[in-house]
Amino acid sequence: MTPSATPGLRERRKERTRADLIARARDLTREVGLSGFTIDELCAEVGIARRTFFNYFATKEHAVIGRSHDDEDDEIVFESLKRDRSRPLVDRMAQVAIDHFHEVEGRRDEALELMSLLEDEPKLLATMLEVNREGERKLTEAIAEVEQLPPDDPRPALAVQFGGILLHRSMQQFLRPDEERSFEELVHANAELARSLFLPTHEGHSA
Structure with missing residues (x-):
């Protein structure tokens, strides 16, 4: 793999993880309500560590709407x-x-x-x-x-x-x-x- 291809793959993976977090957060909100699941449970559903979640969103609410203060x-x-x-x-x-x-x-x-x-x-x-x-x-x-x-x-x-x-x-x-x-x-x-x-x-x- 060339050095120039690595960042592109990394960015695609980040975009995929972000999209998965948004999609699953919305699914869970629709299924059990916003108060019916935790960030830990959302992370388990997506298959990421809790600390990774905060690389994308500040709160569970930001994950559902797909935006954050630091976007x-x-x-x-x-x-x-x-x-x-x-x-x-x-x-x-x-x-x-x-x-x-x-x-x-x-x-x-x-x-x-x-x-x-x-x-x-x-x-x-x-x-x-x-x-x-x-x-x-x-x-x-x-x-x-x-x-x-x-x-x-x-x-x-x-x-x-x-x-x-x-x-x-x-x-x-x-x-x-x-x-x-x-x-x-x-x-x-x-x-x-x-x-x-x-x-x-x-x-x-x-x-």
């Missing part, structure tokens, strides 16, 4: 924001929403499963809101850095709020059983709607 998706965000900076920020925020969706969920059935668990387990919803607040803070700082704006400039925070609305509306549409468009198509359609409202020279269309 390092900053590189994904920066790449989305820096990609073709000649494009309007609204377009790059749309790409941030798309990349975030693929990183966290990626499929309609996974998103529906998580939504169902959030409804049944209030503690999961509280964890999700807490993680989202931290993600919004990081994204605000990233926008300010990429756009070379001072830390007290209100526009990065406004852009993050817009991105949240864009993500939320697109997700609502995506989860409809009769929706045939992909998440990417929905995000771009909604971004175009926003553009048509704020830049009326563009002809609007309904999403």
Whole structure:
């Protein structure tokens, strides 16, 4: 095996373990409830040591939602924001929403499963809101850095709020059983709607 192949294999194994932890944590939550199993039991189900669990998630709740406070998706965000900076920020925020969706969920059935668990387990919803607040803070700082704006400039925070609305509306549409468009198509359609409202020279269309 060449040295360059080793990190790739290692990363794939890490991704597989992370995916197994999320899947089994959600299975157990659905079967016995969030309080019905421990981290030790989850680790035994997946076949890893307890100490290994904390390389991936801070708590059992973070494993279920598939996210943690120390998730390092900053590189994904920066790449989305820096990609073709000649494009309007609204377009790059749309790409941030798309990349975030693929990183966290990626499929309609996974998103529906998580939504169902959030409804049944209030503690999961509280964890999700807490993680989202931290993600919004990081994204605000990233926008300010990429756009070379001072830390007290209100526009990065406004852009993050817009991105949240864009993500939320697109997700609502995506989860409809009769929706045939992909998440990417929905995000771009909604971004175009926003553009048509704020830049009326563009002809609007309904999403």
